[in-house]
Amino acid sequence: xxxxxxxxxxxxxxxxxxxxxxxxxxxxxxxxxxxxxxxxxxxxxxxxxxxxxxxxxxxxxxxxxxxxxxxxxxxxxxxxxxxxxxxxxxxxxxxxxxxxxxxxxxxxxxxxxxxxxxxxxxxxxxxxxxxxxxxxxxxxxxxxxxxxxxxxxxxxxxxxxxxxxxxxxxxxxxxxxxxxxxxxxxxxxxxxxxxxxxx
Numbered sequence: 001x002x003x004x005x006x007x008x009x010x011x012x013x014x015x016x017x018x019x020x021x022x023x024x025x026x027x028x029x030x031x032x033x034x035x036x037x038x039x040x041x042x043x044x045x046x047x048x049x050x051x052x053x054x055x056x057x058x059x060x061x062x063x064x065x066x067x068x069x070x071x072x073x074x075x076x077x078x079x080x081x082x083x084x085x086x087x088x089x090x091x092x093x094x095x096x097x098x099x100x101x102x103x104x105x106x107x108x109x110x111x112x113x114x115x116x117x118x119x120x121x122x123x124x125x126x127x128x129x130x131x132x133x134x135x136x137x138x139x140x141x142x143x144x145x146x147x148x149x150x151x152x153x154x155x156x157x158x159x160x161x162x163x164x165x166x167x168x169x170x171x172x173x174x175x176x177x178x179x180x181x182x183x184x185x186x187x188x189x190x191x192x193x194x195x196x197x198x199x
Contacts, residue, residue, distance in 0.1 A: 030131050037131070040124030046117035052109055059105040063098045070094030 047055075074090035077083075 026131075033127065033131060037124045037127035040120045041128065042124075044117040044120035044124070046113040046120065047109070052113060055109050056106065059102060059109075063101050063105075066101075067094050067098045070097075 046052075071091050071094065074087045074094070077090065078087040
């Protein structure tokens with residue numbers, strides 16, 4: 001079973017490898033999404049020219065139909081009453097109403113287009129901010145894991161050195177004590193022998 005140092009070293013290497021892998025993946029995704037979000041932010045198309053043209057055409061067709069109906073009603077009224085002088089006035093009123101309607105429709109389409117463009121810009125900015133935030137968060141997260149693993153490795157190495165040091169001292173003390181007691185015993189025996197010789 002690997003010791004704490006080996007586990008910490010392995011964790012540091014795995015964290016670095018995972019961080020690098022995710023960084024590479026995020027770069028691939030970012031290279032695809034960034035141009036899209038930048039285009040949305042700097043060059044929003046809004047509803048688009050074709051859509052706006054189609055909306056104006058539909059509004060024009062509706063207005064033209066209403067004007068045609070008003071003209072026919074004016075002609076019928078003039079024929080029934082014999083008052084042909086009323087026809088131009090009725091048609092003029094219908095034309096004026098149609099112009100007002102078309103102006104209102106054009107204004108509404110312009111406002112809708114401006115709103116769509118603003119929303120595209122906001123979404124583009126939010127997308128770019130999201131990409132940057134994810135990149136920063138991922139990098140910081142794996143950097144933190146790697147840093148903690150390195151600190152654990154250092155702690156394990158320090159702990160191993162301390163254990164070896166303590167073990168060495170623990171073995172050295174009995175040997176030293178034994179040597180001291182043996183030396184003391186030899187010295188005492190020599191002293192007693194000398195005293196006996198002197199007596």
